[in-house]
Amino acid sequence: MNKKFVLGIYDDEDVLLxxxxxxxxxGTKIYEVFSPYPVHGIDDxxxxxxxxxxxxxxxxxxxxxSFALWMQIWMLGFDWPMIIGGKPHIAxxxxxxxxxxxxxxxxxxxxxxxxxxxxxxxxxxxxxxxxKRSTDDKFVMAIEVKEGVTDMSALNNLLRSTGAxxxxxxxxxx
Amino acid sequence: xxxxxxxxxPLVTGGKxxxxxxxxxxxxxEAKPNARWAAALAVxxxxxxxxxxxxxxxxxxxxxxxxxxxxxGWAWDITNFVWWVGIGHAGTLISAILLLFRQKWRTSINRAxxxxxxxxxxxxxxFPVLHMGRPWLAYWVLPxxxxxxSLWVNFNSPxxxxxxxxxxxxxxxxxxxxxxxxxxxxxxxxxxxxxxxxRAYAVLSMNWTGSAKAWSRYETVSLILAGVATPxxxxxxxxxxMDFATSVIPGWHTTIFPPYFVAGAIFSGFAMVxxxxxxxxxxxxxxxxxxxxxxxxxxxxxxxxxSIVGVAYTTEFFIAWYSQVEYEQYAFINRAxxxxxxxxxxxxxxxxxTPQLFWFRKIRRSLTATFIxxxxxxxxxxxxxxxxxxxxxxxxxxxxxxxxxxxxxxDVGVYVGTIGLFFTLFLLFAKFFPVVNMAEVKAILxxxxxxxxxxxxxxxxxxxxxxxxxxxxx
Numbered sequence: 099m100n101k102k103f104v105l106g107i108y109d110d111e112d113v114l115l116x117x118x119x120x121x122x123x124x125g126t127k128i129y130e131v132f133s134p135y136p137v138h139g140i141d142d143x144x145x146x147x148x149x150x151x152x153x154x155x156x157x158x159x160x161x162x163x164s165f166a167l168w169m170q171i172w173m174l175g176f177d178w179p180m181i182i183g184g185k186p187h188i189a190x191x192x193x194x195x196x197x198x199x200x201x202x203x204x205x206x207x208x209x210x211x212x213x214x215x216x217x218x219x220x221x222x223x224x225x226x227x228x229x230k231r232s233t234d235d236k237f238v239m240a241i242e243v244k245e246g247v248t249d250m251s252a253l254n255n256l257l258r259s260t261g262a263x264x265x266x267x268x269x270x271x272x
Numbered sequence: 273x274x275x276x277x278x279x280x281x282p283l284v285t286g287g288k289x290x291x292x293x294x295x296x297x298x299x300x301x302e303a304k305p306n307a308r309w310a311a312a313l314a315v316x317x318x319x320x321x322x323x324x325x326x327x328x329x330x331x332x333x334x335x336x337x338x339x340x341x342x343x344x345g346w347a348w349d350i351t352n353f354v355w356w357v358g359i360g361h362a363g364t365l366i367s368a369i370l371l372l373f374r375q376k377w378r379t380s381i382n383r384a385x386x387x388x389x390x391x392x393x394x395x396x397x398x399f400p401v402l403h404m405g406r407p408w409l410a411y412w413v414l415p416x417x418x419x420x421x422s423l424w425v426n427f428n429s430p431x432x433x434x435x436x437x438x439x440x441x442x443x444x445x446x447x448x449x450x451x452x453x454x455x456x457x458x459x460x461x462x463x464x465x466x467x468x469x470x471r472a473y474a475v476l477s478m479n480w481t482g483s484a485k486a487w488s489r490y491e492t493v494s495l496i497l498a499g500v501a502t503p504x505x506x507x508x509x510x511x512x513x514m515d516f517a518t519s520v521i522p523g524w525h526t527t528i529f530p531p532y533f534v535a536g537a538i539f540s541g542f543a544m545v546x547x548x549x550x551x552x553x554x555x556x557x558x559x560x561x562x563x564x565x566x567x568x569x570x571x572x573x574x575x576x577x578x579s580i581v582g583v584a585y586t587t588e589f590f591i592a593w594y595s596q597v598e599y600e601q602y603a604f605i606n607r608a609x610x611x612x613x614x615x616x617x618x619x620x621x622x623x624x625x626t627p628q629l630f631w632f633r634k635i636r637r638s639l640t641a642t643f644i645x646x647x648x649x650x651x652x653x654x655x656x657x658x659x660x661x662x663x664x665x666x667x668x669x670x671x672x673x674x675x676x677x678x679x680x681x682x683d684v685g686v687y688v689g690t691i692g693l694f695f696t697l698f699l700l701f702a703k704f705f706p707v708v709n710m711a712e713v714k715a716i717l718x719x720x721x722x723x724x725x726x727x728x729x730x731x732x733x734x735x736x737x738x739x740x741x742x743x744x745x746x
Binding site: 141183 | 289290291294415421422423424425426427428429430432433436437440443444447448451454455458459461462463471474475476478479480481482483484485486487488489490491492493496497500501503504507511514710711712714715718
C-alpha cells in the first residue's frame with residue numbers, strides 16, 4: 099500500500115519550531131520531522147515523550163552488577179575455593195573492579211541495543227529518507243495525506259504560511 | 273534570538289552555513305586521496321611491516337627476543353602498554369566528560385579524538401597479549417569453563433581486572449564512537465554518487481533518517497553513555513595503576529598512583545590529540561572548525577594535568593622521605609641519580625617544565641609551539657612509565673640480583689611498529705570516515721559561529737525570497 103506525504107521544507111531551526119507549533123495549533127497531525135542535527139526544543143513542540151532508555155540502562159547495569167557479583171562469589175567462593183594472597187574466599191573489595199566494569203558494560207550495551215531496536219535502525223541497504231537534503235542542511239516536515247480527507251491546497255498554503263521554502267509531495271511504498 | 277558573545281570566541285569561523293559544513297567535511301571522504309595522505313600512509317605501512325616482523329620474531333622465537341632479564345621481567349612492553357592506554361584516555365574524556373560539562377568546543381574534535389582512543393587501545397592491548405608469550409591461549413584470562421576441572425581465573429589479581437577494564441573500555445568506546453558516526457554516515461550516503469560508496473555508507477548508516485524521535489533518543493543515549501563512560505575512563509587507568517600499586521616493589525606500592533596515573537593519562541592523551549589535530553586541520557583544511565580557540569582550550573587542560581603530574585612527582589619524593597622506609601628512599605634517590613638518571617630528568621623536563629610554557633598566551637596560541645610541546649609531552653610520558661617500571665624493578669630488595677635493562681631491536685621494533693599500526697588505522701579513518709562530527713557542529717553553529725542569524729518573520733512569509741539565507745557577517 100502506498101502512503102502519500104506532503105513535505106514542507108524549511109531552512110532554519112527557529113522557523114521550523116514555530117512552524118511546528120502553528121501547524122499543530124491549526125489542527126494538522128505531523129507525521130514526522132527530519133533534521134540534519136538534533137534541534138533543541140523540538141521534543142516539546144512535537145510532543146515527544148521523554149525516552150525511557152535511561153530505565154533500560156539502569157536495569158541493564160543492575161543485571162550486570164548482580165551477574166558479576168554472583169559469578170565471582172560462586173567461582174572463587176564455592177566452585178573452587180582458593181585462598182589467594184591471604185584474602186578470604188569471598189574477598190568483596192577485590193571483586194569491585196570487575197563488578198564495576200560489568201555494570202557499565204551491561205548498562206551500555208543493553209541501552210544501545212534497545213535504542214537500535216526501538217528506533218528501528220540496523221545495517222540495511224534500504225534508505226527511508228524522505229528528502230535527501232534533510233541529512234545536509236534542510237529541515238523536513240512530513241504530513242500524511244489521507245485520500246479524500248486532506249485538502250491539498252489548504253495544506254500547501256498552510257505550510258507556506260509557516261515559512262516553508264518548498265512544499266513537495268512524496269509517495270512511499272510500504 | 274542569537275547574538276555574538278562579546279567574551280567568547282566563535283567555535284566555527286569563516287561564516288559557514290550548514291551546507292558548507294557538509295561540503296568541507298565530506299570533501300575528504302569523497303575526493304581522491306591526496307599525495308600527502310598517500311605518502312603518510314606509505315610511511316605508516318612501513319611501521320606496520322616492522323610491527324608484523326617483530327611480532328613474528330617474538331612469537332616464533334619467544335619472549336627471549338626481548339631485552340628482559342630475571343630482574344627486569346617487565347620493561348618496554350608494560351611501558352608501552354600504559355603509555356598507549358593513557359593516550360587513549362583523552363578521546364573518551366573529550367567525548368564523555370566534556371559532554372557532561374556541556375563544553376561545546378568538544379564538538380569539532382571529539383570524532384578524531386575518539387578514533388584515536390580506539391586505535392590507541394588496540395595498540396595497547398598488543399603488549400600484554402604478546403607478553404603472554406603464547407597469545408593463542410589469551411582466552412585463558414577469561415572466566416570460561418575449562419578442562420582443568422572447575423579452576424577459574426583469579427579475581428583478586430589486578431592483571432585480571434585489567435582484562436575486564438580494557439575490554440569494557442574498548443567496547444563501550446567503540447559503541448559510543450559508532451553511534452556518533454551514524455548520522456554522519458547518513459549524510460555521506462545521501463550525497464554518494466558511486467554505487468559502492470552508496471551501498472557501503474548505507475549499511476554503515478543503519479538506515480538512519482534523522483527523524484525527530486530518533487534524534488531525541490539518540491541524545492538520551494549519548495548522554496547516558498557519557499555518564500557511564502566517565503567513571504569508566506577514570507577506572508581503567510586506576511586499575512592499570514593498581515598493577516603496580518598492589519605490589520611490594522619499592523617505588524610502586526604508592527596510594528597516589530590511581531589519581532596520578534589518571535592525570536598523566538589525560539595529559540598524554542591531550543598531547544596526542546593536539547599532535548594529530550594540528551596535522552589534520554592543516555592537511556584537510558579544517559582551520560575553520562578546529563580553531564586556535566580549540567587548541568588553546570586543550571593547552572589549558574595540558575597545563576592543569578601537567579601540573580598535577582608535577583605535584584605527584586614531588587609528593588612521591590616527599591612520601592618516600594617521610595615514610596622513613598629506606599628501600600623507598602633508595603628507590604627515589606636512585607631514580608634521580610642512579611644509572612637511569614637521564615630517563616628521570618628527561619621525564620622531568622618534558623612533563624613538568626615544558627608544559628608550563630603554556631602559561632604564556634602567545635605560546636598557548638602558537639601552533640608551532642603547541643606542536644613541539646605536544647611531542648615533548650608524549651616523549652615525557654613515555655619516560656614516566658619507563659622510569660616507574662624499570663628503575664623500580666632493576667634494583668629492589670636484593671642487591672645480588674640487581675641488573676640493568678637493555679632493549680633488544682625487537683623491543684624497539686614492536687614499539688615503533690605499534691606507532692605504525694596506530695597511524696595506519698588513523699589515516700584510513702581520516703580518509704573514509706568524516707573526521708569532524710558534522711551533526712554536532714551544525715547543532716552549535718547558530719549559537720557559536722561568529723555570524724549573526726536574524727530570525728525570520730515566519731508567520732506571513734509566503735514569499736520564497738524572504739526565507740533564503742539571511743546570514744550577515746559581523
